[in-house]
Amino acid sequence: MPTAFRFFPRLSERQLGIGAAVVTVLVWTAFILIARASAARSLSPFDLAFLRICGASAVLMPWGAWLVARERARHPGRHFGALFGLSPLTFRLSALGGAFGGLAYALFAYSGFFYAPASHASVLLPGSLPLWTALLAAIVLHDRITPARAAGLVLIVVGDLLVGGRSLLHAFEGGDVWKGDLLFMGAAFSWACYSVVARRHGLDAVRATIAITVFAFMVYVPVYALLTAFGAVASRLDSAPAGEIAFQMLFQGGGSVVISGITFTKMIQHFGPVRSTMITALVPGLSATGAVLLLGEPLHWSLFAGLVLVTAGILFGVKRAAAVALMRSANA
Template identity: 75%
Template sequence: MPVAPRLSPRAVGFGAAVITVLVWTAFIVIARASATRSLLPFDIAVARMCGASLVLMPWGAWLVRKAKREAGGGPVVSSMFGLSPLGLRVTALGGVFGGLGYALVAYCGFFYAPAAHASVLMPGSLPLWTTLLAALVLRDRITKMRAAGLALIVVGDLLVGGSSLLHAFEGGEIWKGDLLFMSAAFCWACYSIVVRRNGLDAVRATIAITVFATMTFVPAYGLLAAAGWITSHLGTAPRGEIAFQMLFQGLGSVVISGITFTRMIQYFGPVRSTMITALVPGLSAFGAVVFLAEPLHWSLLAGLLLVTGGILFGVQRVQRVQPNAPKAATPLARVAGQADA
């Protein structure tokens, strides 16, 4: 039988980047549209976690059992009752930022600010936070060209978020969403650094953060809702809406884009990976205008151009590193060359 050709690491990396950009663009538009319907932010987060766990929890249990068989009774790294294929420390660290923090903060932001603001502030802030964290934690060097690109991103963010902050004392609430969007980007940047520093496998990292988020937040959410301390609309919302959120937010935003984003990190590194998302601000802002009838004010348009330009500037000027070069033989590079189980 002929053996099917294996994709090169370059093809996998670029394919993962394309899928990530498309899913992230749809995420921004759909999440904002969901804020005008029946479910509340925590409801959407629960649907996201439950939808993803239907696929990833059995997958994680299978990986752990497989590892135990191969180890022949020897010690196997796992946690969360054998559902996470990673150790408890890494599972919890990645789960707090990539599983819980990002989802809860981002969904709350969409209930205050329009999708066009999220289009600029979430993907726009991500390269900024990731670069700073990579320099602090991983000792990555910030070149002059990269710093110039990040400066454009900061100015663009200020044009978008600064205008809403100026109206904060007038009773507006958009500034709350803007701050939440930037906080969500910080959470995802922290997760990308955890992936890079620990050389995590794409599938296992996504499984681990989903298991942690589901097993910690969902029970807490149920208890708080039953006690009346938080409001839940899961019992009254249309079943079709809940099913859609579980399918898109869970399967699409977590399972698919979570794996492709981690693959992208493994090939390009955390800073260049977030730079590649340059298409997300423009595509999602355009989608917000077309599908949500949101206006494009001059400050928003200027901020969008500056952020996109800053990201593209960083992509063009960042020094290219070949993943298979000898100097890149780090734990991350070794993981990138492994096939998923």
């Protein structure tokens, strides 16, 4: 073993899972605040999605090509990889995961920030994720929704309604915040679909993140280029500052996709899809607090009540799931 690595202890699977959860929570919190702040600047949601995909592809596509080439060299007679040898997964899994986790999530989420504040995203993005994931896991993976988990999900639904319902009432007055709320719910549903796909097929964290990024690049970039060339979609890349473009590629691509994509999938492998999404209980509170302190957003009573209910619902689900797991291990 090289001398440089002798001082670093080998991490257990539990330590890796916990570490992945911590990194995911921090990046997701920063994503909400930065995406909302970006909506008030130069770029459109389609520009942000373009920079996100391009930034991630600059890292992941060469990585994917290397993985595919290595496997093909090890097994010369076996077909491996897809999408011109850039995705280490099959085309079906690359497209299935990429459609939900690569394209739909980014487009829904970035568009939502142009209508609704970050404080709404704080509740509705991570808040509705356990709800969608639990329902999809029950249908696709045949996971059982226990009474305790159902109670936690009810709290989440009531909290989401307190936040989204207020904006729906203001829709009759001509407000647009409700559009952003629905887009946030759509983004959470899309990511829940990806998380269940990853669990069902036992996808490796790195390979899954590479695959969905390669698929998103090959689908979105040509379509985006054609639509902007013909004027169907307005692009602001030509007028945006170079520093902002570089920052968005680095954070949205490198941070939100490469880092949190790998850590989230690793978290799924260790905790499972439902418990993984419930572990993100800190995200609503951290990002809502950041929105008030850093972005100057107001904290209405209904938003605060919704935040409390959603966080309580997530924490209740985590506590009950941990207690059940402890009882099972004790009886084993």
